[in-house]
Amino acid sequence: EAQVTQNPRYLITVTGKKLTVTCSQNMNHEYMSWYRQDPGLGLRQIYYSMNVEVTDKGDVPEGYKVSRKEKRNFPLILESPSPNQTSLYFCASSPGTFQPQHFGDGTRLSIL
Amino acid sequence: AQSVTQLDSHVSVSEGTPVLLRCNYSSSYSPSLFWYVQHPNKGLQLLLKYTSAATLVKGINGFEAEFKKSETSFHLTKPSAHMSDAAEYFCVVRGTGNNRKLIWGLGTSLAVNP
Numbered sequence: 683e684a685q686v687t688q689n690p691r692y693l694i695t696v697t698g699k700k701l702t703v704t705c706s707q708n709m710n711h712e713y714m715s716w717y718r719q720d721p722g723l724g725l726r727q728i729y730y731s732m733n734v735e736v737t738d739k740g741d742v743p744e745g746y747k748v749s750r751k752e753k754r755n756f757p758l759i760l761e762s763p764s765p766n767q768t769s770l771y772f773c774a775s776s777p778g779t780f781q782p783q784h785f786g787d788g789t790r791l792s793i794l
Numbered sequence: 795a796q797s798v799t800q801l802d803s804h805v806s807v808s809e810g811t812p813v814l815l816r817c818n819y820s821s822s823y824s825p826s827l828f829w830y831v832q833h834p835n836k837g838l839q840l841l842l843k844y845t846s847a848a849t850l851v852k853g854i855n856g857f858e859a860e861f862k863k864s865e866t867s868f869h870l871t872k873p874s875a876h877m878s879d880a881a882e883y884f885c886v887v888r889g890t891g892n893n894r895k896l897i898w899g900l901g902t903s904l905a906v907n908p
Binding site: 724725726772780787788 | 838901
C-alpha cells in the first residue's frame with residue numbers, strides 16, 4: 683500500500699531535549715516536505731526536498747533541521763525544542779515538485 | 795501575489811442535504827487549484843484538482859468543484875452529505891511563474907448532523 687509513515691504519532695517532551703520525527707515514503711517520490719498545522723494559521727511549510735541531498739527552507743524553518751540522505755526518508759530534527767514548536771506536524775511526498783502530495787497521518791508534538 | 799480565501803470557517807448541514815464549501819483565489823495567471831480533506835487524527839487526502847482542463851472537476855466520494863474564472867472561485871459541492879463527510883476541508887492554489895509553491899486556505903470545518 684502506498685503510504686507516508688511518520689513516527690512518533692504523539693510526543694510530549696521538555697524544552698531543549700533534542701528530538702527527531704521520522705518520515706518514510708514507499709512510493710519512490712522525489713519531492714518531500716514538512717508542514718506544521720496550527721489553529722487559525724492553516725498549514726505552513728517548514729522545509730522541503732526536491733531530491734536526495736537537496737533541501738530548502740519553507741516559510742517557517744527557524745528551529746528545525748532536515749536531511750535527505752535516502753530518497754525514502756526525510757526526518758525532521760528539533761535540536762533544542764521550545765514551547766512555540768508545539769504543533770501538529772505533517773510529512774508529505776509527491777512524484778515531483780508541483781504535483782499533488784500524499785500526506786502522513788501527522789505527529790502531535792507538545793513541548794513543555 | 796497568489797492567495798486563497800475560504801469564505802466559511804464552519805459549515806453545518808443535515809445528512810442527505812447538499813454541501814457547499816466556498817473558496818476564492820487570487821492569481822495573476824491561470825492557477826492550479828486543489829481541494830484536500832482532513833479527517834480527525836488523519837493526514838490530508840486529495841479530493842480533486844483543477845489544472846486548466848475541464849472547468850467542472852469530479853473528485854472522490856461524490857465531491858466536485860467548478861472553476862469560475864470570472865468569479866475567481868473554486869467552490870466544492872456534493873449533492874447529498876453523508877455522516878462520513880464530517881471533516882476539515884482545505885482549498886489550495888499553486889502559484890505560477892516564479893512562485894509555484896502551494897498556498898493553503900485556512901480550512902472549513904464541515905459538520906454533518908443526523
